[in-house]
Amino acid sequence: MEIPAIDQQTWEAARAHQAQLTKPTGALGRLEELACWFAARQGKAVPDLLRxxxxxxxxxxxxxxxxxxxxxxxxxxxxxxxxxxxxxxxxxxxxxxxxxxxxxxxxxxxxxxxxxxxxxxxxxxxxxxxxxxxxxxxxxxxxxxxxxxxxxxxxxxxxxxxxxxxxxxxxxxxxxxxxxxxxxxxxxxxxxxxxxxxxxxxxxxxxxxxxxxxxxxxxxxxxxxxxxxxxxxxxxxxxxxxxxxxxxxxxxxxxxxxxxxxxxxxxxxxxxxxxxxxxxxxxxxxxxxxxxxxxxxxxxxxxxxxxxxxxxxxxxxxxxxAALALHREMATFASAGVSDRA
CATH class of the missing domain: 3.40.50.10210 (Nicotinate-nucleotide-dimethylbenzimidazole phosphoribosyltransferase (CobT), large domain)
Known part of the structure; x- marks a missing residue:
């Protein structure tokens, strides 16, 4: 059985989702990268919580x-x-x-x-x-x-x-x-x-x-x-x-x-x-x-x-x-009516 490749396209989609959340980019540090890491392995821009x-x-x-x-x-x-x-x-x-x-x-x-x-x-x-x-x-x-x-x-x-x-x-x-x-x-x-x-x-x-x-x-x-x-x-x-x-x-x-x-x-x-x-x-x-x-x-x-x-x-x-919940549940700038950085 072959080992599947990591889904880089989903990784980028997850990073794009992170950029829309109501926080400065990178403000959650490694938690953001962890959410994207799991996204790329689950094949979902918004990954499921862990079981x-x-x-x-x-x-x-x-x-x-x-x-x-x-x-x-x-x-x-x-x-x-x-x-x-x-x-x-x-x-x-x-x-x-x-x-x-x-x-x-x-x-x-x-x-x-x-x-x-x-x-x-x-x-x-x-x-x-x-x-x-x-x-x-x-x-x-x-x-x-x-x-x-x-x-x-x-x-x-x-x-x-x-x-x-x-x-x-x-x-x-x-x-x-x-x-x-x-x-x-x-x-x-x-x-x-x-x-x-x-x-x-x-x-x-x-x-x-x-x-x-x-x-x-x-x-x-x-x-x-x-x-x-x-x-x-x-x-x-x-x-x-x-x-x-x-x-x-x-x-x-x-x-x-x-x-x-x-x-x-x-x-x-x-x-x-x-x-x-x-x-x-x-x-x-x-x-x-x-x-x-x-x-x-x-x-x-x-x-x-x-x-x-x-x-x-x-x-x-x-x-x-917690990293995945933040990625899943935080509001985006658009949904919360919060202005993004200029």
């Missing part, structure tokens, strides 16, 4: 056994149960922005068969491989995880969503994300590896060494296969989710550091995916700003967040809907 769908992909990581996280692996499964019960931060924010929330197990190292509010799509029972010593996935597992992301995007769009958000849950997943970002940007690990869940100096040193080891092991891997070698099951699903959204002509709102790694991996398959992406925020993780620059995206928010789950993106949805 977001959030999908959180969860999986464990073999590299967590290298001692790179402040939390034990068991927390992944515990947090999935918390998501299903409605008690996590993303549950709160999804309710606040009226988003449908889905949770997908693509490789959590636990039996979650008793959890009803969960998409059971486990690709590999114990999570991804330890990237310091082996590929994260074999080829079949890689494309199966990508396909799960694509399917979840298609289902959300069929249900009426016109904005897609992918969240993540996986203890240790900032380590493979850092490795993916380094491999795809050429950045040094010292520029990208961060503190994740708040690790101490000793753990940070191990994390940095593990990323260096993983990069050395996977040296020479083609960009389209970097995610298979260095990523994780949930990151692969997120990349598939992003590519499918672009193929269906539906924008995605990126979340944090893990989201940026998945986005870069999706661009390694097809650079046109980037035209359908917005960055919600820049996180406190060291390499996130670097990854966003590589993606050519400017974040909407900078709140020092580093939670993941899709929380930064969910937080930005009301801001985006």
């Amino acid at each position: 977001p769908a959030i999908v959180v992909f969860a999986a464990d990581h073999g590299v967590a056994r290298e001692g790179v996280s402040a939390y034990p692996r068991e927390v992944t499964a515990q947090m999935v149960r918390n998501f299903a019960a409605g008690g996590a931060a993303i549950n709160v924010l999804a309710r606040r922005c009226d988003a449908k929330l889905s949770i997908v197990d693509v490789g959590v190292d636990a039996d979650l068969s008793d959890v009803d509010m969960l998409e059971h799509a486990k690709v590999r029972a114990h999570g991804s491989g330890n990237i310091a010593r082996e590929p994260a996935m074999n080829d079949a597992q890689y494309w199966e995880a990508v396909g799960i992301g694509e399917e979840m995007a298609a289902r959300a769009i069929a249900a009426g969503a016109n904005l897609l958000i992918a969240g993540d849950m996986g203890i240790g997943n900032t380590t493979p994300s850092a490795a993916v970002i380094c491999a795809l940007t050429g950045a040094a690990p010292e520029q990208v590896v961060g503190r994740g869940t708040g690790v101490d100096d000793a753990t940070y040193g191990r994390k940095l060494a593990v990323v260096e080891q993983a990069l050395a092991r996977a040296d020479g891997t083609l960009s389209r296969d970097v995610l298979r070698e260095l990523g994780g099951l949930e990151i692969a699903a997120m990349a598939g989710f992003y590519r499918a959204a672009a193929r269906h002509g539906v924008p995605v709102l990126l979340d944090g550091f893990i989201s940026a790694a998945a986005a870069l991996a999706a661009l390694a398959w097809d650079v046109r995916v980037s035209g359908w992406m917005l960055a919600s925020h820049v996180s406190a993780e060291a390499g996130h700003r670097l990854a966003l620059r590589e993606l050519g995206l400017a974040p909407l928010l900078d709140f020092g967040m580093r939670l993941g789950e899709g929380t930064g993106a969910a937080l930005a949805v009301p801001l985006l809907n």
Whole structure:
């Protein structure tokens, strides 16, 4: 399936509409550009308000056994149960922005068969491989995880969503994300590896060494296969989710550091995916700003967040809907009987 081109004619029509609203041109700053951005992607000079769908992909990581996280692996499964019960931060924010929330197990190292509010799509029972010593996935597992992301995007769009958000849950997943970002940007690990869940100096040193080891092991891997070698099951699903959204002509709102790694991996398959992406925020993780620059995206928010789950993106949805509401509902100079500038 081809990725559709951005509708530049509608973009210009939206800009013309903005110029007629009862305000000085540019007075609403980036809110005006955001409204036009969505207009060009919806093919409507006055775009619809957003109907977001959030999908959180969860999986464990073999590299967590290298001692790179402040939390034990068991927390992944515990947090999935918390998501299903409605008690996590993303549950709160999804309710606040009226988003449908889905949770997908693509490789959590636990039996979650008793959890009803969960998409059971486990690709590999114990999570991804330890990237310091082996590929994260074999080829079949890689494309199966990508396909799960694509399917979840298609289902959300069929249900009426016109904005897609992918969240993540996986203890240790900032380590493979850092490795993916380094491999795809050429950045040094010292520029990208961060503190994740708040690790101490000793753990940070191990994390940095593990990323260096993983990069050395996977040296020479083609960009389209970097995610298979260095990523994780949930990151692969997120990349598939992003590519499918672009193929269906539906924008995605990126979340944090893990989201940026998945986005870069999706661009390694097809650079046109980037035209359908917005960055919600820049996180406190060291390499996130670097990854966003590589993606050519400017974040909407900078709140020092580093939670993941899709929380930064969910937080930005009301801001985006405010931009669209202003574009839709403000009077024009003609309709209000207000004189335009001389």
